[in-house]
Amino acid sequence: MKNLPSNLNSIIMHVVLFTYTIICLFPVYLLVNNSFKSRRAIFKQPLSLPNEDTFSLAGYSKMFSRIDFSIFFYNSAVVTIITLFFVLLFGAMAAWALSEYKFKGNTMLGLYLALGIMIPIKLGTVSILQLMNTLNLVNSLTGLIIIYIAQSLPLAIWILTEFMKQLSNELKEAARCDGVNEYQLFFYIVLPLLRPPMATVGVFTMVPVWNDLWWPLILAPSNGKQTVILGMQQYIGQYVTNWNAIFASLSLALIPVIIFYLIFSKQLIRSITAGAVK
Amino acid sequence: MKKKFPFHIIVFLFPACFIYSIFMIYPLIDTMRVSLYTQNLLGENMDDSSGVRAFIGFRNYYDLFFNDTWSWHFWNALKNNLYFFLLHVSIQTPIGLLIAAFLSNKELKLKNTYRTLIFLPAMMSIVIVGYIFNLILSNLWGIPQTILGVVGLEDLYQPWLGLKGSALITVSLISIWQFVGIPMMLFYAALLNIPEEILDAAKVDGSSGLNTFWKIKFPLILPTVGLMCVLTYVGNFNAFDLIYAIKNIYAGPEFSTDLMGTFFYRTFFGYQHQLGNPTMGATVASTTFGIILIGVMIYLFAFQKRITRYQY
Numbered sequence: 226m227k228n229l230p231s232n233l234n235s236i237i238m239h240v241v242l243f244t245y246t247i248i249c250l251f252p253v254y255l256l257v258n259n260s261f262k263s264r265r266a267i268f269k270q271p272l273s274l275p276n277e278d279t280f281s282l283a284g285y286s287k288m289f290s291r292i293d294f295s296i297f298f299y300n301s302a303v304v305t306i307i308t309l310f311f312v313l314l315f316g317a318m319a320a321w322a323l324s325e326y327k328f329k330g331n332t333m334l335g336l337y338l339a340l341g342i343m344i345p346i347k348l349g350t351v352s353i354l355q356l357m358n359t360l361n362l363v364n365s366l367t368g369l370i371i372i373y374i375a376q377s378l379p380l381a382i383w384i385l386t387e388f389m390k391q392l393s394n395e396l397k398e399a400a401r402c403d404g405v406n407e408y409q410l411f412f413y414i415v416l417p418l419l420r421p422p423m424a425t426v427g428v429f430t431m432v433p434v435w436n437d438l439w440w441p442l443i444l445a446p447s448n449g450k451q452t453v454i455l456g457m458q459q460y461i462g463q464y465v466t467n468w469n470a471i472f473a474s475l476s477l478a479l480i481p482v483i484i485f486y487l488i489f490s491k492q493l494i495r496s497i498t499a500g501a502v503k
Numbered sequence: 504m505k506k507k508f509p510f511h512i513i514v515f516l517f518p519a520c521f522i523y524s525i526f527m528i529y530p531l532i533d534t535m536r537v538s539l540y541t542q543n544l545l546g547e548n549m550d551d552s553s554g555v556r557a558f559i560g561f562r563n564y565y566d567l568f569f570n571d572t573w574s575w576h577f578w579n580a581l582k583n584n585l586y587f588f589l590l591h592v593s594i595q596t597p598i599g600l601l602i603a604a605f606l607s608n609k610e611l612k613l614k615n616t617y618r619t620l621i622f623l624p625a626m627m628s629i630v631i632v633g634y635i636f637n638l639i640l641s642n643l644w645g646i647p648q649t650i651l652g653v654v655g656l657e658d659l660y661q662p663w664l665g666l667k668g669s670a671l672i673t674v675s676l677i678s679i680w681q682f683v684g685i686p687m688m689l690f691y692a693a694l695l696n697i698p699e700e701i702l703d704a705a706k707v708d709g710s711s712g713l714n715t716f717w718k719i720k721f722p723l724i725l726p727t728v729g730l731m732c733v734l735t736y737v738g739n740f741n742a743f744d745l746i747y748a749i750k751n752i753y754a755g756p757e758f759s760t761d762l763m764g765t766f767f768y769r770t771f772f773g774y775q776h777q778l779g780n781p782t783m784g785a786t787v788a789s790t791t792f793g794i795i796l797i798g799v800m801i802y803l804f805a806f807q808k809r810i811t812r813y814q815y
Binding site: 375 | 525616630
C-alpha cells in the first residue's frame with residue numbers, strides 16, 4: 226500500500242507530460258503528414274496517415290516546378306555554415322583573450338561584448354541598411370553573413386569564456402614551458418579542447434540564423450539570393466490557394482531543422498542543464 | 504614600470520570586437536542619432552543616405568507620442584505588445600515550471616524523450632509556425648471544428664485569428680505554444696542545480712512533495728524565474744516574424760495584432776499610401792530600445808536585489 230501514492234503521482238505526471246507532448250507535436254504531424262497527401266485527402270481526412278489512395282507527391286512536384294528550392298537551400302547552408310565558422314573562430318579567440326589574460330579593461334570589455342546578448346540587433350536596422358548600402362552589400366549573402374556574425378558573437382563569447390575559465394592551468398603552463406608561443410597554444414592546444422561548448426554555440430548560432438526572416442527580408446529580397454525561409458514565405462505569398470504546395474514547401478523548410486535538432490539535442494540539453502547558459 | 508600592452512591579446516580580440524562594434528553597436532547608436540533628424544521623403548530611394556536630412560532634436564519623439572498621425576499606431580502597438588508580454592509571462596512561465604518540476608523527478612521514466620519533444624517547437628522557424636497555425640485555424644480546413652466536434656462543442660469554433668477581439672490572444676497563444684520549451688529548460692536546469700543535501704534535509708523533516716516544491720525549490724529557482732521574465736520581455740518586444748507570417752505587415756484586423764516590430768517595419772518601409780520614413784523608423788526603434796532598457800533595469804535593480812537573499 227505504501228507505493229500507491231507515488232504510483233499515482235507518476236501516472237499523473239505521465240498523463241500531463243504525454244498530453245503536452247502531443248500538443249507540441251500535433252501541428253508538426255499535421256503539416257508533414259498532409260504534405261504527402263492528395264488535395265482531396267488533405268481536406269477529407271486531415272488527421273489520418275496517407276494510404277495507397279491518398280498518397281501523393283503533387284505538392285512537392287508542383288513546388289519544384291515553380292521555384293528552385295535547391296538555390297534557397299544552398300544560400301541558407303552557405304550563410305549558416307560560414308557564419309558558424311567565423312563565430313566559432315572569432316568567438317573563441319576573444320573568449321580566450323578575456324579568460325586567459327589579465328589586462329586593463331578586461332571586465333569592461335567583457336561587459337561590452339555581453340551587451341549584445343540582451344539588445345536585439347534588429348533595433349539598428351535603419352543604420353545597418355544604410356551601412357550595407359554604402360558598402361554595396363545589399364542583395365548579397367556576404368551582408369547577411371556579416372550581420373549574423375555580429376549578432377551571434379556576444380552569446381558565443383559568453384558561453385566560451387565560461388568554459389575556458391574551467392580549463393586546467395597545468396596543460397597551458399606545460400605548453401608554455403616547452404616554448405610554445407601564445408598563438409600556437411591557442412590554435413593547437415586550446416581550440417581542439419573546445420568541442421563540447423562548440424556544439425552548444427553551434428546550435429545557438431545555427432538555429433536562429435537558419436530560421437531568421439528579418440535580415441533576408443531586408444538585405445536580400447531579390448531573385449536568387451533568398452534563404453529558405455524567405456523563399457518559402459514569398460512562394461506561399463504567391464500561391465495561397467495551392468494547399469499541396471504550401472504543405473510541401475513548409476515541410477521542406479522545417480525538416481532540416483528537426484533533423485539537425487534531433488542529432489544535437491542530447492548535447493544541447495546537456496550543456497544547458499550543466500549551466501553553460503545562465 | 505609600465506609594460507607594453509601585449510600584441511597577441513589585441514590579435515585575439517580584434518576580429519570579434521571589430522565586427523561587433525561596427526555592425527552592432529555603431530548601428531544602434533547611429534539609429535539614435537538618425538532619430539533626431541527629419542528627411543526629405545521625396546527622394547526615390549528611401550534608404551539612400553544622400554537624402555537631405557535636417558536636425559530637429561526630439562521632434563520625432565514628440566510626434567510619435569502625441570501627434571495623431573503616429574501616436575495612435577504607437578500607443579496601440581505598445582499596448583498590444585504589453586498585453587502580448589503579460590500573456591506570455593502568465594501562461595508560458597507556469598506551464599514551463601510545471602513541466603520542469605515533473606521532469607526533475609528522478610524516478611520518472613521517458614523524461615529525456617518528453618524533454619526533447621517539448622523543446623522541439625522552440626527550434627522551429629517562427630514563420631513556419633505562423634503558417635501552420637494559420638492553416639490549422641482557417642475556416643477552410645476545419646481542424647478545430649473536428650476536434651471540438653469530438654466533445655460536441657463544434658459551435659464554439661470561430662475564426663479566432665480573424666476576429667478583432669480574439670486575434671491578439673490567439674497569436675499570443677501560438678507564440679506561447681512555440682516557446683514553452685525555453686522556460687521549461689531553464690527551470691529544469693535550475694531545479695537540477697539545487698543541492699541534494701537541502702532536499703534530503705527537507706525529506707528527513709517530513710516535508711511532502713508539494714510542500715518541498717513551494718517552500719524550498721521554488722524560492723531557490725526564483726532568480727531563474729526573474730531571468731525568464733526579462734528574457735521573455737526582450738523577446739516579445741523584438742517579435743515580428745509571427746505577425747508577419749500570419750497577418751503580414753498590416754497586423755489586422757484593424758491593427759489589433761500590431762506589435763512594436765511590425766509598427767517599426769511599416770514606419771520604416773511604408774505601406775499602402777504611406778511612404779517609408781527612415782528617421783521616424785529610427786525613432787520607433789530607439790523608443791523600443793528604451794522600452795527594453797526599462798524592463799531590463801527593473802529586473803536588475805528591483806527584482807535581483809530582492810532575491811539575492813535566497814542565493815545559496
